[in-house]
Amino acid sequence: MVGAPRGGGELIVTTALSVTNVTKRFGGLTVADNVSFDVPQGARMALIGPNGAGKTTLFNLISGVHKIDAGSITLDGKEIKDLAPRTRVHAGLSRSFQNIRLMPHLSVIENIMLGQHTQASGLGALLQPIAWQRKSIWRERAIESMHSAGIKVDPDASVGGLPYGVRKKIEVVRALMSRPRLLMLDEPAAGLNPRETAELSAFLKAVAWEGLTLLVVEHDMSFVNDLCEHTVVLNFGRLIYNGPTAGVHVDPQVREAYLGTRKSDKKEPSHVA
Amino acid sequence: MSGYLAGTLAILCINLIFAYGIFVSAAAGQINLGGAGFQAIGAYATGFIAGTLGLPVWFSIPAAATISAFIGFLIAFPVLRTRGVYLVLATFAFGEVVSGFLLHTDTFGGAMGMVVPVHIELWVLMLCAIVVTLLTFYLMATRLGLAMRSINDDEEATVVIGVNVRAVQVAAFTIGGAFTGLSGALYAHNYGFVEAQYFNALLSIYVLLFVLIGGAQTAWGPLAGSLFFTVLPELFRVGGAWRYVIFGVLIVLMMVIRPEGMVTRDLVRKLSPRQWWARRAAVGS
Structure with a gap:
């Protein structure tokens, strides 16, 4: 695999995955609400959010398990939203599952x-x-x-x-x-012990250095801090943060989504779909 | 060789090919309960080509298998749209339609049945059985076979890995159609006579039992199942009418003791020479 320059700021960074205004409804429930973000080529990006925020749904939309209602998804500049799941694999997209799906x-x-x-x-x-x-x-x-x-x-x-x-x-x-261009991992560190988590992180960094782009759903924040330089945060299907991982902890909206405030307790039901 | 032994061996060969026809689609996660229908197509096709048209048997038997494969290919598209128990029912309905059609078509003898000329020798049956067995083992060792087994384990995840699941399933159904059709053609030439009533639902159930009791995980399963179901009833002949009772009890016991079939993948792995030597070395050291 050809080594591509990683997102260093000064270098021209091409976009591997681009999610633009993606919306998906299941019945009356909007599980992805006008979500937009870009994953630069060779980046290691985390997708986090509280339970039921729509992270796995977004994975299913990107990998084609479900069709999107509106918006666009491009991989290396090519529109993939109408492709069948297996054709998206041919286009360079690969994923793992939250629950292990080995045969x-x-x-x-x-x-x-x-x-x-x-x-x-x-x-x-x-x-x-x-x-x-x-x-x-x-x-x-x-x-x-x-x-x-x-x-x-x-x-x-x-x-x-x-x-x-x-x-x-x-x-x-x-x-x-x-040999994907974009690898999407759904909670790869869940259930691993600290040593295994560190090994996995080192392994993923090594494959990302070879030019692979990573998009990772994960709850283990120390794993995210170690592996991913960028993070997007979802809450109730909406994107509420897109920036460096280091800034996640201090962002007021993210803090509210995870910890909750009195105001939001009244606005949103405690039960999360 | 005594006539009785030769007769039993002929049945075993036909059953084995029949079982492999059902196994190939079962290995890809499709339970085909229309086996008798495919066998009937093969039997009547060769009967018509060799008998009515008077063409040689070396042509009629492969032609019968090809026709059965082609019909398998055609019906795969509507039938494989269904899932689970509905797939089973759809293939069952197919089998019933075929035997009903043959029963009411005078060209094929209707309820009178059809005389099939040219008796084939036992060695032809055995050769066919060996070739089909080897072909099935080969198929299961290929990447196509790997994809089939993967679909059987987790169809949804197989899609996301990039496998064209529908194409693999259609291919499996078509190959299965060829094998079952071949078994029907061999049956026809072995007995010299076919009638639609023979290709009934019970026959489809039996061949499915060969596969499921034998084990659908590896190509050894149908071999074990066919042997079990062909040889055991003969051995129980001394028990008179009670043999069916003993046999039924044995089937139920098999399902309880080995729900995944007599021969499973783990069993094959344990008995493989490589593993056996590895264990011996481990014990020795």
Whole structure:
């Protein structure tokens, strides 16, 4: 992958993902309300917000699980809002899930090799007996990624019995196998112990240095502080903050959304959809 | 070889190919309860081509499999729009429509059935069974097979990984149609006579049981299931009428003890030579 200059301010920064005036309603509930933000090429951006703020929904809108009602989503300048989810993967978008969605009946290596699907185009690649070839380029690439992510398990073991932290890492590696331009991770650090969280952060920084753009939903603020230089904050489907991660803690609107004030207690119901 | 043994072996070959036809789509998460319909298409197609048209059997059998595959391809589009139990019902309805159609069409003999000329030798059946078995093992080792198994595990996540789920499912249904059609064609030439009443719902249920009791996770499953269902009833023949009772109890027991089938992926992994040597080395050290 070609190394792109990272957002250094002086350099010309191109936009990887651009979300413009995106709106989505489920029945009477507006889950994304005129949301706009840009993710610069090579940036590591966090998407945070209280429970029910619409973070996962926004991920689903960007990855195409749901269609948007209004607005536009571009990836590297190309409009992707009308593309099917799998076509968006071909366009360079990859994601993980909040709850681990590994295929329980596949082995570690099979799960990771599944992520290579968009790379293996054509009938010849589809009919290559990869499970029989111990030395195929596909298997070797997958093993290599496993090692660089620090996954030290038997590649042919079933994923079902593995510890949570390992499965979480396998899902990130699987998402990377499509060689995405933009990697979206939904709570990658949830359920990891501090050592695993630090390892994951270091690993993600390394892949971002190679030019990959990251958009991460996360609750663990120390993980966000460590990994992401930019943060956008959602509350009730609206964007309330877009700026450096360091400024999140002092922003009055963000503080209100997370901690609440007497005024907002009266305005908004305590129950969050 | 005694006639009885040869007859049992012929049934085993036909059942095995039939089971692989159902397995291929089951491995991609589609339960096909219309197996008898596809088998009927294969049987009547070869009967018509070899009998009525008088073409050679080496042409009629592959042609029958191709016709069955093509019909599988065509009905895959409407049928695969349905999910879960509705998919099962849609394929079941397909099977009923086929046998109803054949029963009322005079060109194919109607209720009288159809005489199929040219008896094929046992070695042809065995060769076909071996080829289909190897093809299925090969298919499951490919990236296409990996995508099929992935769909069976989590269809929604497979979409987001970038797999064209619909295309993979249609391909699986079409390949399944070819195998089931082939088994029907071989059946027709083995018995020399076909009638629509034979291709009924019970036959579709039986072949689905071969696959589900045998195990739908690996290509070993249908092999185990077909052996179990073909050989065991023969062994129980000494028990007279009670054999069906014993057999039924055994099926229920299998479902309780091994709900994922007789042969699961973990079992294959444990028994694989590589793992076996690894364990021996671990114990030895």
